[in-house]
Amino acid sequence: MSTPADELRIAETDSEQEYVSMLYSRLDDLREQSSKRLSGALRQTGGTHQMRSERDTSVAMYSDQLAQYSAVENGLCFGRLDFHTDDRFYIGRIGLFDEDKEYEPLLMDWRAPAARPFYLATAAAPDGVRRRRHLRTKQRKVVGFDDESLDINSVVPGRNEGLTGEATLLAAVNASRTGQMGDIVATIQAEQDRIIRTELNGVVVVQGGPGTGKTAVALHRAAYLLYTHRRQLAKRGVLVVGPNSTFLRYIGQVLPSLGETGVLLSTVGELYPGLTATGREPTEAATIKGRLAMADVVAHAVRDRQEAPALVEVPFEQDVLKLDRKAISAARGRARRTRRPHNEARRTFQREVITTLANQAVARLGRHLLDAADVDDIRRELREDPKVQAAIDRLWPVLTPQRLLEELYASPKLLAKAAPKLTPAERELLRRAPGGEWTPADVPLLDEAAELLGEDDTEAKARAERQRRQAVDYAQGVLDILDLADDADPEILMATDLVDAYKLAERHGAERYETAAERAAADRTWTFGHVIVDEAQELSAMAWRTLMRRCPSKSMTVVGDIAQTGDVGGATSWSEVLSPYVLDRWKLTELTVNYRTPSEIMAVAADVLASVDADLAPPTSVRDSGFEPWARRVGSVADGLAEVVGAESAAIGDGKLVVIVPSARLAELRAVVPGATDDLDAQVVVLGVTDTKGLEFDSVLVVEPAQILAESPRGASDLYVALTRATQRLGVLHAEELPAELGRLATA
Ligand SMILES: Nc1ncnc2c1ncn2[C@@H]1O[C@H](COP(=O)(O)OP(=O)(O)OP(=O)(O)O)[C@@H](O)[C@H]1O
Numbered sequence: 219m220s221t222p223a224d225e226l227r228i229a230e231t232d233s234e235q236e237y238v239s240m241l242y243s244r245l246d247d248l249r250e251q252s253s254k255r256l257s258g259a260l261r262q263t264g265g266t267h268q269m270r271s272e273r274d275t276s277v278a279m280y281s282d283q284l285a286q287y288s289a290v291e292n293g294l295c296f297g298r299l300d301f302h303t304d305d306r307f308y309i310g311r312i313g314l315f316d317e318d319k320e321y322e323p324l325l326m327d328w329r330a331p332a333a334r335p336f337y338l339a340t341a342a343a344p345d346g347v348r349r350r351r352h353l354r355t356k357q358r359k360v361v362g363f364d365d366e367s368l369d370i371n372s373v374v375p376g377r378n379e380g381l382t383g384e385a386t387l388l389a390a391v392n393a394s395r396t397g398q399m400g401d402i403v404a405t406i407q408a409e410q411d412r413i414i415r416t417e418l419n420g421v422v423v424v425q426g427g428p429g430t431g432k433t434a435v436a437l438h439r440a441a442y443l444l445y446t447h448r449r450q451l452a453k454r455g456v457l458v459v460g461p462n463s464t465f466l467r468y469i470g471q472v473l474p475s476l477g478e479t480g481v482l483l484s485t486v487g488e489l490y491p492g493l494t495a496t497g498r499e500p501t502e503a504a505t506i507k508g509r510l511a512m513a514d515v516v517a518h519a520v521r522d523r524q525e526a527p528a529l530v531e532v533p534f535e536q537d538v539l540k541l542d543r544k545a546i547s548a549a550r551g552r553a554r555r556t557r558r559p560h561n562e563a564r565r566t567f568q569r570e571v572i573t574t575l576a577n578q579a580v581a582r583l584g585r586h587l588l589d590a591a592d593v594d595d596i597r598r599e600l601r602e603d604p605k606v607q608a609a610i611d612r613l614w615p616v617l618t619p620q621r622l623l624e625e626l627y628a629s630p631k632l633l634a635k636a637a638p639k640l641t642p643a644e645r646e647l648l649r650r651a652p653g654g655e656w657t658p659a660d661v662p663l664l665d666e667a668a669e670l671l672g673e674d675d676t677e678a679k680a681r682a683e684r685q686r687r688q689a690v691d692y693a694q695g696v697l698d699i700l701d702l703a704d705d706a707d708p709e710i711l712m713a714t715d716l717v718d719a720y721k722l723a724e725r726h727g728a729e730r731y732e733t734a735a736e737r738a739a740a741d742r743t744w745t746f747g748h749v750i751v752d753e754a755q756e757l758s759a760m761a762w763r764t765l766m767r768r769c770p771s772k773s774m775t776v777v778g779d780i781a782q783t784g785d786v787g788g789a790t791s792w793s794e795v796l797s798p799y800v801l802d803r804w805k806l807t808e809l810t811v812n813y814r815t816p817s818e819i820m821a822v823a824a825d826v827l828a829s830v831d832a833d834l835a836p837p838t839s840v841r842d843s844g845f846e847p848w849a850r851r852v853g854s855v856a857d858g859l860a861e862v863v864g865a866e867s868a869a870i871g872d873g874k875l876v877v878i879v880p881s882a883r884l885a886e887l888r889a890v891v892p893g894a895t896d897d898l899d900a901q902v903v904v905l906g907v908t909d910t911k912g913l914e915f916d917s918v919l920v921v922e923p924a925q926i927l928a929e930s931p932r933g934a935s936d937l938y939v940a941l942t943r944a945t946q947r948l949g950v951l952h953a954e955e956l957p958a959e960l961g962r963l964a965t966a
Pocket residue numbers: 387390391400401402405406407410426427428429430431432433434435779782813814911912913914942
C-alpha cells in the first residue's frame with residue numbers, strides 16, 4: 219500500500235518528467251534547426267574564395283552544434299535548485315532558453331556562474347538556496363530524485379559532513395564500473411569545483427592521492443574553460459596529455475559526454491605528427507633520454523654535422539677547386555651567426571662556399587677576361603654542379619630530425635662526440651641500428667631536433683588543405699545520414715545516427731579536422747591555448763620541455779600525485795619540475811577525499827604509502843565497502859591464478875576485474891587466465907602494473923607483490939598504485955613471502 223509520502227513522490231516525479239520532456243523537445247527543435255542550417259550551408263556551391271571560406275566556417279559550426287546536441291542526450295538535466303525567493307533553476311549539461319519568452323533560461327549550463335550554488339552551497343553557507351535536488355534519469359525518463367535541505371538544523375555531523383548531494387554521490391561511486399570513465403557533472407564536490415573554475419592563466423597544480431578525482435577534475439576543467447573562454451580557446455584548442463593510450467581510451471568519452479569535442483587527447487609519444495612511437499626499450503635507456511642534459515646532446519649532435527675537415531677537393535670542369543679548413547670554418551661561422559635553424563642556415567653556408575669556389579675559378583680563368591655576366595654564369599654552374607652539391611651536403615647536410623637521431627644512435631663515434639658527459643655504458647644503452655622502431659622517449663628528442671633543424675612547411679600546407687576538404691566531406695556524410703533518416707521515428711533520430719556517422723568516418727580512416735585541436739594534432743609547431751597534463755608525475759624533464767614548447771602562454775593544469783611516481787625519470791617534487799619554466803609562479807591546489815577506494819583497502823594502501831615516504835598522508839575514503847581485503851599464499855601463482863580469477867569474477871557479477879602482475883611476468887600470467895586481454899571492455903583484464911595508472915576496476919587481484927616491489931626502484935609507489943585501483947574488492951595472490959607492508963591483509 220502506498221503511503222501519502224509515496225504518492226507525493228510519485229506526483230513530484232511526474233511533474234519533473236513533464237519538465238524534462240519539455241527540455242528534450244526543445245533539444246530536438248535545436249537539432250532540427252542546426253541540421254537544416256547545415257544542409258543549407260552544404261548546398262551552397264561555387265562563389266568567391268571568401269564565400270567558400272564562410273561556407274566552411276558555417277559547415278564546421280553547425281556540424282559541431284549537432285555533435286554537441288547529440289552528446290548531451292543522456293542526463294541532459296540532472297539537478298534543480300530551489301531558492302528562498304521561490305525562484306527555481308534546472309541545471310544540466312548545456313544551457314537551453316525559451317525563444318518565445320525573451321530567451322528565459324529553461325536549463326542552466328552547469329558551467330554558468332549562476333549554477334555554482336549547485337556545487338558549493340552548504341547548510342552553513344546556503345547562498346539563498348533552500349533545497350538542492352538531484353534528478354536521476356534513464357534515457358529521457360525521470361526515474362527518481364534525491365533532495366537535500368540546506369537548513370542548518372538538518373546537518374548530521376559525521377564523516378561525510380562536507381559532501382554535496384551525498385546520496386547521489388554514493389550511488390555513483392558504488393555503481394559497477396564499465397571500462398570507460400564517466401563524467402561527474404552531477405556530483406562535483408566543492409573542493410573539486412573550486413579547482414575546475416580556477417582562472418585560465420598561469421600554471422595550476424592539482425595534487426591529490428589516488429581516487430580523489432584528479433582526472434575527473436582535469437577533464438571537467440577543460441570543459442569549463444572551453445565554455446568560459448570559448449573564443450580564445452576554440453582558436454588554439456586544448457591539449458590533454460595522458461600517460462598511455464590505454465588510459466586515453468579509458469577517459470575518451472568524458473569530454474564528448476560534456477558536449478566538448480575540441481580537445482586533443484594525446485600521450486607525449488604521439489605528439490610528433492606522422493610518427494608512431496610504439497617501440498620498446500629498456501627503462502634505463504628511456505631514463506637517460508628523459509634527462510634534461512639530452513637537450514645539449516641533441517644540440518651538440520647538430521653542430522657535429524656541420525663539419526670542417528682540413529681540405530675538400532671539388533672537381534669542376536677541367537679543374538679541381540679547393541676548400542681548406544679556413545674557408546669552410548669562415549662559411550660555417552657566417553651560417554651559424556645567422557642564428558637560424560640548421561636547415562635554414564644552410565643557404566648562407568652554401569652561398570659562402572659558392573663565393574669561395576667562384577673566386578678560385580675566376581682567378582684561374584683570368585679575372586680580366588671575364589665580365590659580371592660571366593661571373594654570374596660561373597656561380598650558377600657551380601650551384602648546379604652535382605659534385606659541388608655533394609661537397610656541400612657532406613659539410614652541411616640537410617637533416618630531418620629522424621635522420622639526425624637515427625645516425626647518432628647508430629654511430630659510437632657520433633655518440634661519443636655529442637654526449638661526452640655520458641658514461642660509455644650509458645652511451646651504449648642509446649645505441650640502435652638504423653631502421654629500429656621509435657620509442658616514446660625518442661619523441662621529445664625528435665621535437666628538440668626539429669626545433670634546431672627547422673622544417674620545410676610545404677607538406678604541412680598541403681596537409682591543411684586536405685584537412686579542410688575532409689571536414690566538408692565529413693559534414694556532407696552527416697547530412698546524408700540525417701536525410702536518410704527523415705522518415706524514421708523522430709524520437710530516436712539524430713543522436714544515434716550522428717554517433718554512427720562519426721564511427722563510420724573513423725572506420726574508413728577519414729578523420730574530422732574541423733576543430734583547432736584536430737588541426738593541431740597534425741602540426742608539430744602548433745601552440746595550444748591551454749594544456750592539461752594528467753599523471754604529470756611520470757613525465758621526464760625532456761617531455762616537460764616538449765610540452766612547455768606547445769604552450770608558450772604557460773596556461774596549464776598539471777595533475778598528479780608525487781606519491782604515485784613510478785617512472786625513474788619522473789618527478790619527486792612539483793617545484794623541481796616547474797621552476798625551470800615558471801620559477802615559483804605556479805599555484806598548488808589539493809584534493810583530499812578518495813571517491814574510489816573504500817576505507818578497508820585504503821588502510822592497506824596507507825601502510826605501503828608510509829614505506830614510500832612516512833610524511834605522505836593518504837586521502838580519506840568517502841565510504842566503506844564492508845569487504846575485507848585478503849591475501850592467499852599458493853605454491854605457484856601460475857598454477858593457482860585461474861581458479862582465483864574464476865571465483866572473483868563470479869563474485870563481482872557484471873563488474874570488472876583486473877589482475878595486476880609484475881611487468882616481467884605479464885605474458886606468462888596472461889596466458890594462464892582464460893579469455894584474459896588488455897581490452898578494458900572485457901570483464902577480466904590482465905595488466906602489468908605500469909599500465910594500470912589512472913584506471914579503476916570493481917575488483918583488483920594483485921599477483922606477487924614482492925616482485926612488483928623488487929622490479930623497480932619505485933616499486934613501492936607501483937604497489938601503492940596497484941592496490942588503489944579497486945572500487946570494491948582487493949585480493950593478493952602470492953607464492954613468495956608477503957611484503958611486510960601488506961601485513962594487515964587477512965589470510966584467505
Ligand atoms: N565528485 C565525484 N562524483 C562522483 N564520482 C567521482 C567524483 N569525484 C571522483 N569520482 C570518481 O572517483 C573515481 C576516481 O576519480 P579519478 O580517476 O579522477 O581519480 P584520480 O585522482 O585521477 O585517481 P588516480 O590518481 O588513482 O588516477 C572515478 O570513478 C571518478 O568518476
